[in-house]
Every structure is written in C-alpha cells, then in structure tokens.
Amino acid sequence: MMKYAVEFDKVTVAYEDRIALLDVSFKIPCNKFTCILGPNGAGKTTLLKTVLGLVEPVTGSVKVFGKEVATHKSEIRKLIGYVPQKDVMDLSIPVTVKDVVSMGLYGRYSLMLISRRKIMEKVSKALKIVGLSNLLETPFSHLSGGQQQRVLIARALVKSPRMLILDEPFSGIDVASRDVIIKVLKEFVDKGGTVIMSTHDINPVLDYADYIMLLNKSVITFGPKEEVMNEESLSRLYGLKTRFISLNGRKYVFIGDESA
Amino acid sequence: MKVLDPYLIQVFMSAVLASVICSIIGVFIVLRGLSFVGAGSAHASLAGASLALFLGLVNQPLATILLAMAFAISMALFTAYLSDRGVKMDVAVGVVFALYMALAVIIIGMIREYSSTVWGYVFGDILGVSSIELMALSVTAIAVMLIIGLFFDAFKFITFDPEGAEACGLPYKTLNYVMLVLIAVVTSVSLKCIGAILVFTLIVTPALSAHQFTHKMENMVILSVIAAVFSSITGLVISFVFNISASASIVLVSSTVCMASIALSPKRKLCKECLEIKIFER
Numbered sequence: 001m002m003k004y005a006v007e008f009d010k011v012t013v014a015y016e017d018r019i020a021l022l023d024v025s026f027k028i029p030c031n032k033f034t035c036i037l038g039p040n041g042a043g044k045t046t047l048l049k050t051v052l053g054l055v056e057p058v059t060g061s062v063k064v065f066g067k068e069v070a071t072h073k074s075e076i077r078k079l080i081g082y083v084p085q086k087d088v089m090d091l092s093i094p095v096t097v098k099d100v101v102s103m104g105l106y107g108r109y110s111l112m113l114i115s116r117r118k119i120m121e122k123v124s125k126a127l128k129i130v131g132l133s134n135l136l137e138t139p140f141s142h143l144s145g146g147q148q149q150r151v152l153i154a155r156a157l158v159k160s161p162r163m164l165i166l167d168e169p170f171s172g173i174d175v176a177s178r179d180v181i182i183k184v185l186k187e188f189v190d191k192g193g194t195v196i197m198s199t200h201d202i203n204p205v206l207d208y209a210d211y212i213m214l215l216n217k218s219v220i221t222f223g224p225k226e227e228v229m230n231e232e233s234l235s236r237l238y239g240l241k242t243r244f245i246s247l248n249g250r251k252y253v254f255i256g257d258e259s260a
Numbered sequence: 261m262k263v264l265d266p267y268l269i270q271v272f273m274s275a276v277l278a279s280v281i282c283s284i285i286g287v288f289i290v291l292r293g294l295s296f297v298g299a300g301s302a303h304a305s306l307a308g309a310s311l312a313l314f315l316g317l318v319n320q321p322l323a324t325i326l327l328a329m330a331f332a333i334s335m336a337l338f339t340a341y342l343s344d345r346g347v348k349m350d351v352a353v354g355v356v357f358a359l360y361m362a363l364a365v366i367i368i369g370m371i372r373e374y375s376s377t378v379w380g381y382v383f384g385d386i387l388g389v390s391s392i393e394l395m396a397l398s399v400t401a402i403a404v405m406l407i408i409g410l411f412f413d414a415f416k417f418i419t420f421d422p423e424g425a426e427a428c429g430l431p432y433k434t435l436n437y438v439m440l441v442l443i444a445v446v447t448s449v450s451l452k453c454i455g456a457i458l459v460f461t462l463i464v465t466p467a468l469s470a471h472q473f474t475h476k477m478e479n480m481v482i483l484s485v486i487a488a489v490f491s492s493i494t495g496l497v498i499s500f501v502f503n504i505s506a507s508a509s510i511v512l513v514s515s516t517v518c519m520a521s522i523a524l525s526p527k528r529k530l531c532k533e534c535l536e537i538k539i540f541e542r
Contacts, residue, residue, distance in 0.1 A: 016346070052427045074429050082427040093291055093420045094475045103417045107429050139475035155424075 002065050005030045005163055005194040006051055011060030011069055013046050019217065020046040024060070026142075026213065026222045028196060033189045035205055036093040038215040038240055044198035045085070047215065048165050051196070052082060065162065081156025083166040090142040097151050098136045101126055106157035123248070126154040129187075131180055146177025153184060162192040170204060178204055203252050268467050269474050274389040275492040275510065277397040278453040279462060281404045281446045283488035286467035287481050288439055291419050296350055297339060300357035300441055304335035306456035307364035309381045312529045318377060321452075321467040328381075328451055332444035340440050344433070354527045368437050384455030384507025386496070400449045404442060408481075415439065416477050454507045461511045462488060465518035473523035487517050 006028040011019040021043045028034050036044050049055040050062055053073040062069040064076045069154040098260045105114070127133050140148065149169055156164055159205065164185065170178050185195050186208050199205065202212070212228040213238045214220040221233050234242035234255065242255045289298050308331030335356050368378055377494035380388055389397075400538035408415065417425040418435050426432040443463075450459045470483035494512030502509075 053428055077429040079426070082424060084421065084427070086421050088423055089421050090291075092471075094471065094477050094480050095416065095420050096476060099416065099477070100420070103413075103420070103424070104428065106413060106417055107432055141475070142301070152424075172417065242469060 002030050004028060004063075005065060006196065007061075007063040007066075008047075008050075009184075011050065011057045011059045011062060013025070013043070013050055013055055013057050016146050020055075021050070021057075022218045024215075024219055026219055028211065028213075029258070030065075030194050031189065031192055031207075033185065033208055034197070034211040034213065035202065035209040036196065036213045036215055037200070037202050038198075040199065042216045044200075044215060045167050048082075048167050048196065048198055051165060052077060054193040060068070078159070079162045081159060081161035083149075083152045083156050083169055084162070085167045086145065086152065086172065091226060095140050096124055096136070097127070097132065097138050097140055097206075100151050101154045101158055102141050104158035108260075122186045123154075126158040127151075129157055130154045130184055144174065146180075147174035149173050149176055150180060150184075153181060153253075155167045157184075158187070162191070163196065164188060166197040168197060168198055169193070170201060181241070182208055206251055206253065270391065270394055270507075271386055272493065272496060273398055274394050274453050275496050275506075276384055276489055277394070277401050278450040278459075279466070279488035279492040279510075280485055281397070281401050282454075282459065282462040283451055283466040283470075283484040284404055284408055284481055285446045286463040286465075286488075287470070287477070288415060288419060288469040288498070289443060289463055290471060291477075292439075294349070294439075294443070295464050296353045296357070297336065297440065297459070298447060300339065300353045300360070300465045301332045301335055301444045301447040302451065302456045302459045303357060303364060304360035304379055304444070305329070305332040305451045306471065307331050307360045307367060308448065309362050309451055310367040310371065310378060313370050313377055318373075320414050321390045322396070323391065325396050325449060325452075328448040329445055331360065331449040333441055336440035336444040337437070340437055380455070381451055382456055383505065384451075384453055384458055386453045386506045387508075389452055393449075396449050400445055404446060407438070407442065411435065411438075412478075419477075423479055454510065456506050458511045462491075462514055463509075465514040466491065469518045469521035472521040472527060487521075490512065491517055 004027045008024050008026050011021060011024045012019065036047060038044050046055055050057060051064060051069070053069045053076065056070070064136070065079060067076060069076055102119050105119060105122060107165070124133060124136070127136065130153055132147060132150055135143065135147070140151065143151065153169070166240065169181055182205060189195055197205070206229070209225050211223065212225050214223040214228065214233055216237055220237050221228050231242050231244065234253065238255050240255055242253060245252050245254065305328040309324050312327040317323045339349070339352045339356050342355065343349045347366035348456035371378060379521055414435055417428070417430060418432055422432055438520055445464070447459055450462070454462050466484040466488035467480070469487045470480045473483055474480050492510050495513040496506055498504070498505040498513065499509035
C-alpha cells in the first residue's frame with residue numbers, strides 16, 4: 001500500500017521574478033485529511049497547483065502516489081478531484097448543474113465512449129453525496145455560493161478519485177453548506193481517500209483535520225494536528241498573537257485578537 | 261428577377277452559410293471574451309486578401325481565400341503565442357491587430373487597379389460571391405460543425421473553468437489554439453460575404469442575442485444560428501427591396517435583433533427561482 005500521497009523535495013516555484021514557494025519539502029500521508037494554513041499570498045494555491053502539474057517548479061521534485069508529476073501528469077490528474085476557488089469561474093456562462101458535474105468525467109473517460117445513461121447515473125450519485133439531487137437541471141448561476149461549492153465538490157467526486165484537492169472551499173459560503181462539505185470530506189477519508197485542503201480559517205476543520213501544514217512561502221511546520229497546532233507556531237505564521245479557547249467541548253483559535 | 265434564379269440561390273446560400281459558421285463560433289467568442297480576436301482576425305484576413313489582389317490573383321478566389329486564411333491564422337497563433345508568454349489576451353490582440361492593419365493599409369495603398377474589389381473585402385460584396393467561394397463556405401461550415409460537435413463538451417469546459425479543465429486532464433492549450441484557428445478560418449472565408457469591418461458584428465450579435473434567452477450552452481448555439489440566419493435572410497430581402505448594401509443591411513438587422521433581445525431578456529427580470537433558493541439558503 002502506498003504510504004504517501006504527495007511528496008515535495010526541495011521545491012521552489014517562481015512566477016517570473018516573484019518567488020511563490022521556497023525550498024519546500026514535506027510528505028503528506030495517504031488516507032488522511034490535511035489542511036494547509038497560511039495568510040493571503042503564502043503560496044497555498046501555488047502549492048496545490050504544483051501538485052496537479054498546473055505550475056512547474058523551478059527546482060526540486062514533486063511526486064503524487066509515488067509518481068513524478070513532471071513525467072506522469074495526465075495519469076496523476078485522473079486520480080485527483082480538484083475544486084478550484086469558486087471566483088475563477090465566470091457565472092455568465094450558461095451551464096446547468098448537470099453540465100458542471102459531468103465535466104468531472106472528461107479527464108477520466110472519453111465522454112463519447114460512455115452512454116448518456118451511465119453519465120447520468122454517475123452525476124446523480126455525486127449530487128446525492130452533496131445533497132443536491134433535486135437541482136440537476138438548475139442553472140449554475142442561480143445557486144447560492146454554498147450550493148455552487150457543493151456542486152464543484154460533486155464534480156470532483158464524480159470520477160471516483162483517490163485524492164481530493166480543495167482550494168479555499170469555505171470562502172464566501174454559509175455555515176450549513178460548510179458543514180455539509182466537511183461531512184462529505186470526512187466520509188471520503190473514512191472510505192480510504194486523501195483530502196488536501198487550503199484554508200485561511202482553520203476553526204471549521206479543527207476537529208476533523210488529521211495533519212496541518214503551516215505555510216508562508218516555506219513550510220513553517222507540518223505534522224499531526226496535535227503536534228502542530230500551538231500558539232507559538234501560529235504566532236510565527238501570522239506574526240500576530242494567537243490563543244486557543246475551548247467552548248462547549250470544541251477548540252477555537254483566535255488570531256491577532258488581544259481581547260480573546 | 262426569378263425567385264429560383266440560381267444566382268439568387270447562390271447569394272442566399274452564401275449568406276446563410278456565413279451566418280451559420282459565424283454564429284456558432286460566435287458563442288465561444290462571446291462567452292470567452294474573445295470579441296477583439298474576431299475583429300483582429302477579420303482585419304488580418306483583409307491584409308491577406310489585399311496581398312492576393314496586389315499579386316494579381318483577382319480572378320483566383322481560392323488563392324485569395326487561402327492567403328486571407330494564412331494571414332488570419334498567423335495572427336491568431338501569434339496572439340496565442342504572446343498570451344502564453346504572459347501578455348494579456350486583449351493587449352496581445354491589440355499589438356497584432358495593429359500590425360496586420362498597418363500591413364493591409366500599406367498593401368491597399370500599393371494596389372492601383374481593382375480598388376472596388378478591395379472595398380468588397382472591406383465592406384462585403386455578397387452579390388459578387390463566386391461558386392468557389394460558396395464551396396469554401398460549405399466546406400468550412402461542415403468542418404466547423406464537425407469539430408464543434410465532436411469537442412463541444414471540452415470547449416464548454418474550457419469556457420466555463422479553464423483551470424479546472426486543465427486539472428481534469430483536458431489539453432487546454434491545444435483546444436485554445438484550435439478555437440483561435442477556427443475563428444481565423446471562419447472570418448477569412450466570410451470576408452467576401454460580409455466584409456472585414458462587418459463580419460465581426462455577425463459573429464458577436466447573434467451569440468449575444470441568444471445568450472439573453474437561455475441557461476444552456478447547447479441552446480445558445482441553436483438560438484444563435486436561428487438569429488443569424490433570420491438576420492441574413494431578412495437583411496438580404498431588405499437590401500433587394502430598398503436597393504442598399506446587402507452586408508450592411510444584414511448587420512443592421514442582426515444588431516436590431518440583438519438590441520431587442522437585450523431589452524426583452526428574461527434574465528434581466530428578477531428571477532423568482534433564484535430568490536426562492538437564496539431565501540431557502542438563509
């Protein structure tokens with residue numbers, strides 16, 4: 001059985017003259033829920049794109065499920081369900097929920113080779129997982145932000161991937177949708193999948209994440225949640241005071257709040 | 261003039277075929293914000309067609325089309341090359357557009373004869389479309405429908421979410437190049453019918469009209485074709501009745517349809533369904 005889902009070895013990524021990631025090394029284990037935490041511009045999105053081969057490192061090596069991304073890009077992409085940031089999509093494009101979810105099948109299968117009935121079966125199953133079966137023919141632009149995010153997760157799930165990569169899935173969504181998403185991701189991990197998610201707000205997943213990476217161009221610290229999540233590490237990440245508090249049996253992090 | 265006059269049928273067929281290919285490709289141009297590429301491509305075609313006239317190929321429509329196509333394709337590829345290297349698409353088109361337009365101006369300035377033929381390429385000369393040009397339109401229409409039909413889902417994906425499409429394993433760059441070449445081919449073969457300046461309108465307005473009435477891209481293509489064919493036939497009939505420029509008449513009808521569509525668009529009214537979903541979400 002594969003031990004690591006993603007391995008970075010001394011990876012540096014740059015956009016023209018701007019360094020986005022500097023000498024990054026880590027190994028994300030399979031079948032775990034990993035959260036990447038960092039301030040804006042910390043390189044979280046770049047890191048996720050590097051895993052997918054959308055961005056090529058200047059130096060270093062990236063492996064996904066033991067295979068070099070540089071040489072096995074198309075093979076690796078079939079194993080990953082990707083949920084990009086919602087705001088990169090143009091909502092004026094006339095597509096329905098069914099259209100968006102079936103897009104997830106394009107890479108894995110040639111759509112011309114599978115029957116419409118088979119596509120519909122897979123799409124309906126994925127939508128059922130995220131609790132939106134009744135919105136199959138609804139225009140994507142008519143959905144709320146939370147529903148749109150759930151549809152994009154259904155699109156990632158439709159090809160039965162081994163790993164899900166999510167870029168800021170909680171930004172601009174309601175609490176109800178956020179809870180549904182967390183439940184879906186947890187179930188995916190319980191069934192043997194791997195989840196890597198970037199977020200700037202750790203509180204919603206504090207109870208569910210197995211591993212945490214604190215990133216700010218370089219890895220500040222990475223490891224099991226219990227070892228990483230402490231006030232000292234978070235203060236180093238944000239350059240601000242942080243405090244943990246417990247409320248109704250749940251832990252919360254407050255960053256930069258002197259009065260907390 | 262007889263209604264079933266072969267010449268008249270050829271004119272109507274040219275108008276219909278040009279409007280079909282322009283309106284299909286126009287859907288992707290409008291949705292991806294590539295309108296400026298369509299305009300640049302049309303002007304590059306003009307430079308190519310002018311060069312053909314300068315070289316004395318006035319009686320060789322196929323050679324003229326191929327030269328126009330070569331210029332338009334080179335313009336599209338040059339634009340994509342600049343865009344791939346980090347130059348914004350609109351800026352890249354701006355640079356290349358001006359370059360080809362300058363070439364067209366220089367070449368047209370050097371043409372001593374056939375000035376009316378040149379104006380035919382600038383403003384369109386649908387009544388002067390030859391059988392070879394009609395053949396080129398037919399072949400292009402078949403090719404465009406085949407390529408768009410086969411790869412419709414892929415084009416839909418890269419239009420909606422280019423990054424997600426690439427992450428799914430779709431060859432985004434290749435599909436992007438194919439789309440740009442299709443735009444170049446469509447504008448160059450439509451040049452004689454509609455003209456370099458007006459062809460751009462026939463690409464954009466039917467698609468924009470269609471966009472006002474549907475939330476499905478498949479329906480948008482169908483509605484765009486209907487709007488374009490209606491505009492071209494109505495425009496031609498008006499031009500015959502009032503003895504005015506056919507291409508200008510087609511474009512006037514198409515623009516009117518577009519403005520009426522925007523005014524009557526149900527999308528601009530408060531969507532009850534949206535409101536219900538949003539209230540439910542809260």
